[in-house]
Amino acid sequence: MSEPRGTEGVDAVPEYVVAHVHEALATDPRVMEQGIEVVATGSTVVLMGRVFSQRQHDAASEVAHEQAPGFTIRNDLEVLDRPSPPGPVEQLR
Amino acid sequence: MIRLAAVGDIHVGEERDEALARDLAQLGGCADVLLLAGDLTRCGTRAEAAELASILDAAPVPVVAVLGNHDHHADQVDELVGCLESAGVTVLEGGTIVLEVHGTTLGIAGVKGFGGGFAGACASDFGEPEMKAFVRHTKDVAEQLRAGLASLDTDHRVALLHYSPVAATLHGEPLEIFPFLGSYLLAEAIDAAGADLVLHGHAHRGSERGVTPGGVRVRNVARPLIGRSFQLFELDPAAAAMP
Numbered sequence: 001m002s003e004p005r006g007t008e009g010v011d012a013v014p015e016y017v018v019a020h021v022h023e024a025l026a027t028d029p030r031v032m033e034q035g036i037e038v039v040a041t042g043s044t045v046v047l048m049g050r051v052f053s054q055r056q057h058d059a060a061s062e063v064a065h066e067q068a069p070g071f072t073i074r075n076d077l078e079v080l081d082r083p084s085p086p087g088p089v090e091q092l093r
Numbered sequence: 094m095i096r097l098a099a100v101g102d103i104h105v106g107e108e109r110d111e112a113l114a115r116d117l118a119q120l121g122g123c124a125d126v127l128l129l130a131g132d133l134t135r136c137g138t139r140a141e142a143a144e145l146a147s148i149l150d151a152a153p154v155p156v157v158a159v160l161g162n163h164d165h166h167a168d169q170v171d172e173l174v175g176c177l178e179s180a181g182v183t184v185l186e187g188g189t190i191v192l193e194v195h196g197t198t199l200g201i202a203g204v205k206g207f208g209g210g211f212a213g214a215c216a217s218d219f220g221e222p223e224m225k226a227f228v229r230h231t232k233d234v235a236e237q238l239r240a241g242l243a244s245l246d247t248d249h250r251v252a253l254l255h256y257s258p259v260a261a262t263l264h265g266e267p268l269e270i271f272p273f274l275g276s277y278l279l280a281e282a283i284d285a286a287g288a289d290l291v292l293h294g295h296a297h298r299g300s301e302r303g304v305t306p307g308g309v310r311v312r313n314v315a316r317p318l319i320g321r322s323f324q325l326f327e328l329d330p331a332a333a334a335m336p
């Protein structure tokens with residue numbers, strides 16, 4: 001689990017906040033996804049990309065909030081948790 | 094006619110991935126073999142390996158896999174591989190396998206691969222020991238891949254990787270992290286030995302299609318990118334493997 005951060009000093013600088021959230025999402029066992037895009041706009045941190053379960057989706061918000069307690073977290077992650085019909089076959093000629 | 098199902102980055106955790114389990118259990122009607130392009134687990138623990146094995150054990154076709162960086166995180170690779178092998182999965186790391194499908198032979202050479210970047214903007218085997226070790230690991234696995242492909246005397250040859258051999262299938266990822274997503278050394282090895290198709294994952298936000306400088310098709314089958322449980326490919330029996 002990642003160490004929570006504060007709301008002042010470097011912990012409030014958006015560039016560092018994005019880096020800390022991204023690192024925590026990649027390494028915290030609750031999420032462990034390197035492919036999540038993290039963007040800070042004003043006082044909001046936005047999470048984008050795809051994860052594999054609702055639990056992982058919700059944990060991403062928790063982890064981001066711990067790393068950016070002074071920011072609002074907007075979780076726009078898509079969850080890939082539904083069976084999918086086979087797609088088209090690519091024929092390699 | 095051989096039909097391949099391929100997916101990377103399935104990131105199986107300890108909890109059941111019902112969608113993935115259901116889709117893979119129904120593979121028999123649409124594919125002859127399932128190829129897994131690494132990052133099979135979230136962090137490579139024994140518990141995740143057991144969950145993954147239970148899903149793959151139910152797959153009705155042969156399963157061939159390489160590991161990814163996530164599968165190494167818990168430092169339990171031997172246990173992970175043992176668990177997969179007991180479920181009937183072939184795990185390649187520098188090795189090859191030949192499958193006979195509908196009277197034709199399919200050779201698969203698999204390595205995890207590694208990073209370093211692409212021609213003109215890549216890491217060099219120079220300087221600190223850490224940097225040299227990084228680049229030399231990529232050189233080593235690239236050579237294993239070349240030797241594996243070259244050893245295959247089959248109707249079709251497929252290179253199965255986790256990291257990408259080309260930049261084209263990374264587009265969509267931040268340019269700054271390309272050196273952590275693949276290496277041109279892998280493409281050079283593939284072009285030296287020849288192949289019909291390269292499959293990889295790792296780049297969740299990349300692009301699906303690319304080609305090596307030597308003309309071999311490259312497909313990024315990362316599950317978050319393709320948005321489904323697998324991608325299907327059909328190999329033309331009339332097409333001989335490139336020399």
